[in-house]
Amino acid sequence: MPQTGFAKKVDPVQKDMNDQNDGQQASWISQLFIMLKRNCLIQLRFWRTYLVQTVGAPLMFMILIYIFQQADFSNQSISNKNPASHSLSGVYGCIPQSRKGCINIMYTPDTATVRNYLTAFAQRNAEHINQVPIQKVGMIPIPSADFLYQYVVSNPNTTNWGINFDIKTGTVTNIRYQVWYNHSRIADGVDVFGEQLLAMTRGLDEAISNFALIIVSVVGNTDTRVNFDVKMMDWPTVPPSTLSDTIVQNLGPVFFFCCIMVIFINVLSQILEEKEKKLRIGMEVMGLRPSVYWLSHFFTNSFLVFVSAWVTVALGVAFGFKAFTKANIFVIFLTFFLFGLSMVVFAFFLSTLFQKVQAGLFVGIFVFIIGLLFESFIFSSSYTGYIWYKPTMPVIFSISNLTNGRIDSLTNTAVAGPGLPWSLIYSQIPSDYTITYSDGISAVPPAPVMMFYWFLTDIIFYAILTWYLDCVIANEFGYKLPYNFPFTSSYWGLNVKRDMVDSKAMLMHTINSNNDPLPKGIDPDVLRQREMALSKDYWQSVKIAHLRKEYTTFSGKVAKTAVFDTCIAFETGKLVALLGQNGAGKSTTINILSGLTPPSSGNALIYGHSLTTEMHQIRKIMGVCPQHDILFNELTAREHIELYAGLKGVPKKEWDSIITERLQAVRLLHVADNPVNTYSGGMKRRLSVVISTIGDPKIVYLDEPTTGMDPVNRRHVWSFIEKFKANRVIILTTHSMEEADVLGDQIVIMSKGRIRAVGDSNSLKTKFGVGYKLSVITEPDRLKHARNIVLSHMPDAELEDASAGALLYQFPFSSLPNVSLLVKTLNSDPFVKSWGVSQTTLEQVFLTITRYGETPVAAKASENTLI
Numbered sequence: 001m002p003q004t005g006f007a008k009k010v011d012p013v014q015k016d017m018n019d020q021n022d023g024q025q026a027s028w029i030s031q032l033f034i035m036l037k038r039n040c041l042i043q044l045r046f047w048r049t050y051l052v053q054t055v056g057a058p059l060m061f062m063i064l065i066y067i068f069q070q071a072d073f074s075n076q077s078i079s080n081k082n083p084a085s086h087s088l089s090g091v092y093g094c095i096p097q098s099r100k101g102c103i104n105i106m107y108t109p110d111t112a113t114v115r116n117y118l119t120a121f122a123q124r125n126a127e128h129i130n131q132v133p134i135q136k137v138g139m140i141p142i143p144s145a146d147f148l149y150q151y152v153v154s155n156p157n158t159t160n161w162g163i164n165f166d167i168k169t170g171t172v173t174n175i176r177y178q179v180w181y182n183h184s185r186i187a188d189g190v191d192v193f194g195e196q197l198l199a200m201t202r203g204l205d206e207a208i209s210n211f212a213l214i215i216v217s218v219v220g221n222t223d224t225r226v227n228f229d230v231k232m233m234d235w236p237t238v239p240p241s242t243l244s245d246t247i248v249q250n251l252g253p254v255f256f257f258c259c260i261m262v263i264f265i266n267v268l269s270q271i272l273e274e275k276e277k278k279l280r281i282g283m284e285v286m287g288l289r290p291s292v293y294w295l296s297h298f299f300t301n302s303f304l305v306f307v308s309a310w311v312t313v314a315l316g317v318a319f320g321f322k323a324f325t326k327a328n329i330f331v332i333f334l335t336f337f338l339f340g341l342s343m344v345v346f347a348f349f350l351s352t353l354f355q356k357v358q359a360g361l362f363v364g365i366f367v368f369i370i371g372l373l374f375e376s377f378i379f380s381s382s383y384t385g386y387i388w389y390k391p392t393m394p395v396i397f398s399i400s401n402l403t404n405g406r407i408d409s410l411t412n413t414a415v416a417g418p419g420l421p422w423s424l425i426y427s428q429i430p431s432d433y434t435i436t437y438s439d440g441i442s443a444v445p446p447a448p449v450m451m452f453y454w455f456l457t458d459i460i461f462y463a464i465l466t467w468y469l470d471c472v473i474a475n476e477f478g479y480k481l482p483y484n485f486p487f488t489s490s491y492w493g494l495n496v497k498r499d500m501v502d503s504k505a506m507l508m509h510t511i512n513s514n515n516d517p518l519p520k521g522i523d524p525d526v527l528r529q530r531e532m533a534l535s536k537d538y539w540q541s542v543k544i545a546h547l548r549k550e551y552t553t554f555s556g557k558v559a560k561t562a563v564f565d566t567c568i569a570f571e572t573g574k575l576v577a578l579l580g581q582n583g584a585g586k587s588t589t590i591n592i593l594s595g596l597t598p599p600s601s602g603n604a605l606i607y608g609h610s611l612t613t614e615m616h617q618i619r620k621i622m623g624v625c626p627q628h629d630i631l632f633n634e635l636t637a638r639e640h641i642e643l644y645a646g647l648k649g650v651p652k653k654e655w656d657s658i659i660t661e662r663l664q665a666v667r668l669l670h671v672a673d674n675p676v677n678t679y680s681g682g683m684k685r686r687l688s689v690v691i692s693t694i695g696d697p698k699i700v701y702l703d704e705p706t707t708g709m710d711p712v713n714r715r716h717v718w719s720f721i722e723k724f725k726a727n728r729v730i731i732l733t734t735h736s737m738e739e740a741d742v743l744g745d746q747i748v749i750m751s752k753g754r755i756r757a758v759g760d761s762n763s764l765k766t767k768f769g770v771g772y773k774l775s776v777i778t779e780p781d782r783l784k785h786a787r788n789i790v791l792s793h794m795p796d797a798e799l800e801d802a803s804a805g806a807l808l809y810q811f812p813f814s815s816l817p818n819v820s821l822l823v824k825t826l827n828s829d830p831f832v833k834s835w836g837v838s839q840t841t842l843e844q845v846f847l848t849i850t851r852y853g854e855t856p857v858a859a860k861a862s863e864n865t866l867i
Ligand SMILES: Nc1ncnc2c1ncn2[C@@H]1O[C@H](COP(=O)(O)OP(=O)(O)OP(=O)(O)O)[C@@H](O)[C@H]1O
Pocket: 551, 552, 559, 560, 561, 562, 580, 581, 582, 583, 584, 585, 586, 587, 588, 589
């Protein structure tokens, strides 16, 4: 970055500003590798889950299909079981058991005589056979007995009877007929093989004889002799190799859909969990590029889909399902694989719409169920087919869960149609598979390759949507890009390469254009710091001007102003301790400075980079230890450091020494290879502190770094921070006054979003502590009595606090000689329980400042009116 205008300046603080360190950030490809490694490590830690998803689910569904199919086969093939025990009652009508309907009787030849016989038969057996669907296809002529065999083999369980007549007329009519009976077609679940055959032959014989009598009565022929020769034939048994995969056709698409949806639900919950636990934002703050994040998830989940698709194909072939064996396995694989990828990207898209795992999962499962319904028996033959076959459907309606309708079509084509060889993927599916819908539309399915194009379209469509929504929907800290961001040159990095003069000019513009009035009763030191921060001649490593943060409601109303008009500068090599009560605005300030949340107004210059426009540059020189640990439970401390060192672009040869030295410094080396979920709260905090120091950051934010640590480890962390602060700015928030006292070179006390006091520990104690402290503990109803004792010996003493029987006084150095007499009196007083004299502590300073809020100095005038 050009240094124009800076080297010449004589101001000593220029040295800090000129110390332009562009920081560390790994290249795009290195980040991708390191993220892929992280994803793989996490997947390996959960290998059982992923094994269930990729192998277990397909295996389970395949076994289920196989079991159902075997049950269906046994229904389709013939076996003599349960001899007859029922009385004759007539011929059963056929019972449709598949969508193809059923045929009651097939007969041949199709001659007038045979038709007459069967018409007479039908009239006499009307109650059994003249019913739907019998009326339509109850009896149909077929060309030959051989046709019957072929038809039954390829359409099992659709026909009841086959009758082949051979009629020779003369003086005596010789009628021979052969009867085939599908005795698995039973009405009440009990085989009535014998009775049914008897009923049929008796019925036919009667019909034929009757017909003969009618003829006699009509034409007057007296010779009515008819010879019957009846032969029972075995129902053609379907060889196992030609059994239809009706179960695969019907259940297959549903089950294959479920295999992929298991992965879909997992991807959705994985991404949302990383969002909810702020893991993703944590990595981005440490320099991870969003594109790398998405791509790494795409690749690792693609691998899962890849495995799952191949396992499905392999199992389908192993189980001998025709959908697989009749097709080219690559066609089948590509179908599952591309469908799986489209669902992965669809999960990405859904994840951008939600912040919480629960909400996202609810919608994910809803999508799953809707998809299942579309895939189910109710819709599979019509609705999804309709969507697939109707090319005019807009792209949006092809939402991925519906695209699986194409798997349905593919399975049907593969099973019942010509199969799917690679050579046919560009050809139209034969018109035999034309489907006529209830609205009269007759659609010819397009070539199978169209299905692949649709999946690819889905993948690209949802990838673009994910990228856009991920940018414009506010993240968990309210950060978002404008709706037109793709058309801004800054997004594409075309005009971000500013030099420091530009950034300084931007800051000065912010300063000059701010007309906010000075807050009333501002502390003189705070005012001086403010003036320096706003001066065009005073430049430090960090210069913050008019920073303000308003949290707004959904309707845009300001719900809370967390930070008001912060103006301050920090110099290199100093640790700034930010103190304040809960809700004072410390974390918000750190979140703004670390780019987690955008400021409502104001700006800052951090090592020459503008906060509002060059956050990507600032991230390269920044380390953050957030208030809540952002750690991956499954990874070890070593893997965390490798991950962040990788993202920051720290050379690999330095990793080992960083791990050893820093983990040793915070006493974590002995658990370096244990997963983080085995760590205590304090251990996690220590690891978070170490992570914030990776990559030689010039500015480090430590948000309550020692919360939950025991005193011993806290001291280890203090000395680690103390050593680390050379040549950097460290901004630390804490509720431990001791910590601020020990570490803070500059202490900033905030209250209600404003800076109330600034200075080093001593100056604050001198200014706000004014000398010494005297505490007296007495009975709660003897406070006045104790106060009189104190004031009689020390009229200069100023009351700071009086509560629950405790008096806290502050007295100047000049009153010190009176202490011994006062102590004597206190010791001899029966109502005084204890007393103590001490130098003012930072805690007392803090209490004073926060108690009197806006005007700490002026407020002291009213102190003695407390009791
Ligand atoms: N996302 C938000 N929406 C609305 N108000 C918020 C949001 N985040 C913080 N606040 C409010 O802003 C104020 C400052 O919060 P902040 O977290 O910065 O305080 P803090 O000083 O860090 O407190 P603590 O010591 O408890 O961490 C609080 O009143 C808080 O309720």
